[in-house]
Amino acid sequence: MTTVLSTIDARSLGRTNYHEHLFQVTPLLPGDELDDEDASRQEAALLRESGFDAMIDATPTALGRNPAALARISRATGIHVVATTGGHREAHYAPGHWLLELSSGELGNRFTDDVQVGMPVRDAAGSAEVVANEAGLPVRAGVLKAGIGYWGWTAFERRVLAAVAAAHARTGAPVMVHLEHGSAAFELLEVLASDGVRPEAVLLAHVDRNPDPGLHAELAAAGAYLGYDGFARTRDWPDSMLIDCLVRSAELGANDRLMIGGDVARRTRYVPTAGARDWPTWAGGCCRGSCRPATRIWSKPSWFATRPAISALSPGRRTAHCQKREIEGWEIRGARHGDHRQQGLRRVAMQGPPSLRPGQVVR
Numbered sequence: 001m002t003t004v005l006s007t008i009d010a011r012s013l014g015r016t017n018y019h020e021h022l023f024q025v026t027p028l029l030p031g032d033e034l035d036d037e038d039a040s041r042q043e044a045a046l047l048r049e050s051g052f053d054a055m056i057d058a059t060p061t062a063l064g065r066n067p068a069a070l071a072r073i074s075r076a077t078g079i080h081v082v083a084t085t086g087g088h089r090e091a092h093y094a095p096g097h098w099l100l101e102l103s104s105g106e107l108g109n110r111f112t113d114d115v116q117v118g119m120p121v122r123d124a125a126g127s128a129e130v131v132a133n134e135a136g137l138p139v140r141a142g143v144l145k146a147g148i149g150y151w152g153w154t155a156f157e158r159r160v161l162a163a164v165a166a167a168h169a170r171t172g173a174p175v176m177v178h179l180e181h182g183s184a185a186f187e188l189l190e191v192l193a194s195d196g197v198r199p200e201a202v203l204l205a206h207v208d209r210n211p212d213p214g215l216h217a218e219l220a221a222a223g224a225y226l227g228y229d230g231f232a233r234t235r236d237w238p239d240s241m242l243i244d245c246l247v248r249s250a251e252l253g254a255n256d257r258l259m260i261g262g263d264v265a266r267r268t269r270y271v272p273t274a275g276a277r278d279w280p281t282w283a284g285g286c287c288r289g290s291c292r293p294a295t296r297i298w299s300k301p302s303w304f305a306t307r308p309a310i311s312a313l314s315p316g317r318r319t320a321h322c323q324k325r326e327i328e329g330w331e332i333r334g335a336r337h338g339d340h341r342q343q344g345l346r347r348v349a350m351q352g353p354p355s356l357r358p359g360q361v362v363r
């Protein structure tokens, strides 16, 4: 697995947040720009302190990604960071954006170079100077990303898919695809397969926005990995439904295909940038700080891992809000309370301890 500092055995990545953003600037999220290295370093340190060993920075080309800063943050905090290349869905780019003008061949060459040669200092048309980390090594991307729309893709998004497939063929890097509302997953796998990408190399991001365990089990059976990242930032569905869907999907056979991420991705929700905001009734009203920031589940980088990766840490004290589930001896505890300023990252995380006993609670 290629990180921003080196190449390491994927199994030594450890507990991995499959989807987060330390840097991201997009016209779709005005006021939520992630462009402050100090704040992102603090957030990464909090992630590390909460028990994560690794994260994927899922920001693709020309959306404010900052590979030099990722390398500095990784070294400073000790968390492995995997950088991303590829493109997002078209709505993230303003009309006339230079990336929209590139052919699939040009896109594929760019994405391949990001993985093999190194990422450019600045994402710009024709940019060539490559970022080096403190060790003097080029900072390379480890994941190829594409994005599609609700039940379909634009011509640009199709070019990105073809380019990602070409880069995958040349580099072997795994492919992550943003699904809009969790839609068009099988259609996406088909089009990627027609471009030569096997489902086993594909991670379907945000599939939990369509929390259908039967569908998820079928996607997993087809070989794809399932990215759950909607926990603790309720928009479409409550945590209770996502946890139920996760458990049911695992019971239906998807347990070695589940990957958990935060995708908090917003300045207004990160602790260093939003922590000063006053949320008195939430932070103090539910559990008065007596419990931990809820369930932590870590996911392994499953497309390389050999073991399914589900279990959890329990909250410090059970309350009426806590939920408990067991899957084949692995335990998930969810708690819908805690420090609401720490949305996403520390409230749901996943771990794969090979030695966990049935019913054992890990603290």
Ligand SMILES: [Zn+2]
Pocket (backbone or CB within 6 Å): 019, 020, 021, 058, 263, 265
């Ligand atoms: Zn994201």
